[in-house]
Amino acid sequence: MLGALKELMRPPAGMVADFSAPIGAPSLAPAHGVSWRVFANPVTVFIGGTAAVLMELAEPSVRAGVWGNSSFRHDPLGRLRRTGFAAMMTVYGPRRDAERMIARVVAMHEGVHGTTPDGLPYRANDPQLLNWVQATAIFGFTEAYAAYASAFNPAEKSAAFAEGLPAAKLYGAVDAPGSWEAWERLLAATAPTLEGSDVLAEFLDIMADEAVLPVSVRWLQRLLVRAAVEIVPEPVRSLPQLRERGLRTSERLQVRAIALAAKLLRFSRLPPAQAAKRMRPSYRLRSPT
Incomplete structure (x- = not known):
C-alpha cells in the first residue's frame, strides 16, 4: 500500500538525481529542520500537495496559469511525479543542484502568461502570484503532517515557512511569508479573491479517479484526496466544489494510522534517506517525532 505512494517520490524518467552526493553538501532547507521531517512522509506529502493545489486553483490568476498551461489533464501521474521531484530537490537536494533546477523552472515559466476568463492579465512569474503559490505549498505540506502524522507547535509551523524562504526567493516569491503569522496575514488578504470554479471539481475528480495509484489501492487514493479537502482553510474549505x-470521523482515524505507519518505515532509496547519507556524520535519519 505505502509502496505505491513512495513511487510518487522517486525522480521521474529523465530527471534522475543523486541525493547522496557530494558528501556534506548542504541543501536549501536545513538538515535538522522541520522540512526534512515533513517531506519524508509519503502519505502526508500526497495529502499536502493536493491541498496546496486546491488553494492555488481557488485563486483566479493562478488557476488560469496552472490549468491553462499544464499537462495535468492528460498526464496527471507524470505531472505529480515531476512536481514531487521538484519538492524533493528543493528540500533535500544539494544546494547547487536545487538552484539549477529552480532556474530552469523560472525560465520555463517566463513564457507563461495570458488573460483570465474575466479579462485580468497574468504572468506565471508575477511575484504576487508566486508568493501565494509558495505559501500554499508550505501550508499544505506542513498542515498535512501536523494533522495526520505528528502535531506541530506554533514555533515549528513558523520554522517550516522560514526554512522555505531561500527557495521561495530563488523562484521569485520575494515576499513569501516567513512565519505562521505572516501566512495568516497573506491568507486574510487573499481571501476576498478566492472563488470556486468547475476547475476545482475537475481537479478533485481527476485526483480521485485517475490511475495515480494502482487499482488495488485506489480506495487509498480517494481517502487521501478527502483528507486534503479536510485541511484546507476557509474560505476555500466552504467553496461549493x-x-x-472531506473526511468522516472514522476516516480521520484511518488516515492518521496510515500516516503514522509511514513514519516508521525506511525508504532507503528515496531522497530523504539519500540526503541523510550525504549529510553524515552531521545528520542521522531517525524516526520523526
Missing part, C-alpha cells in the same frame, strides 16, 4: 468531500 469542496462541500461534503
Whole structure:
C-alpha cells in the first residue's frame, strides 16, 4: 500500500538525481529542520500537495496559469511525479543542484502568461502570484503532517515557512511569508479573491479517479484526496466544489494510522534517506517525532 505512494517520490524518467552526493553538501532547507521531517512522509506529502493545489486553483490568476498551461489533464501521474521531484530537490537536494533546477523552472515559466476568463492579465512569474503559490505549498505540506502524522507547535509551523524562504526567493516569491503569522496575514488578504470554479471539481475528480495509484489501492487514493479537502482553510474549505468531500470521523482515524505507519518505515532509496547519507556524520535519519 505505502509502496505505491513512495513511487510518487522517486525522480521521474529523465530527471534522475543523486541525493547522496557530494558528501556534506548542504541543501536549501536545513538538515535538522522541520522540512526534512515533513517531506519524508509519503502519505502526508500526497495529502499536502493536493491541498496546496486546491488553494492555488481557488485563486483566479493562478488557476488560469496552472490549468491553462499544464499537462495535468492528460498526464496527471507524470505531472505529480515531476512536481514531487521538484519538492524533493528543493528540500533535500544539494544546494547547487536545487538552484539549477529552480532556474530552469523560472525560465520555463517566463513564457507563461495570458488573460483570465474575466479579462485580468497574468504572468506565471508575477511575484504576487508566486508568493501565494509558495505559501500554499508550505501550508499544505506542513498542515498535512501536523494533522495526520505528528502535531506541530506554533514555533515549528513558523520554522517550516522560514526554512522555505531561500527557495521561495530563488523562484521569485520575494515576499513569501516567513512565519505562521505572516501566512495568516497573506491568507486574510487573499481571501476576498478566492472563488470556486468547475476547475476545482475537475481537479478533485481527476485526483480521485485517475490511475495515480494502482487499482488495488485506489480506495487509498480517494481517502487521501478527502483528507486534503479536510485541511484546507476557509474560505476555500466552504467553496461549493469542496462541500461534503472531506473526511468522516472514522476516516480521520484511518488516515492518521496510515500516516503514522509511514513514519516508521525506511525508504532507503528515496531522497530523504539519500540526503541523510550525504549529510553524515552531521545528520542521522531517525524516526520523526
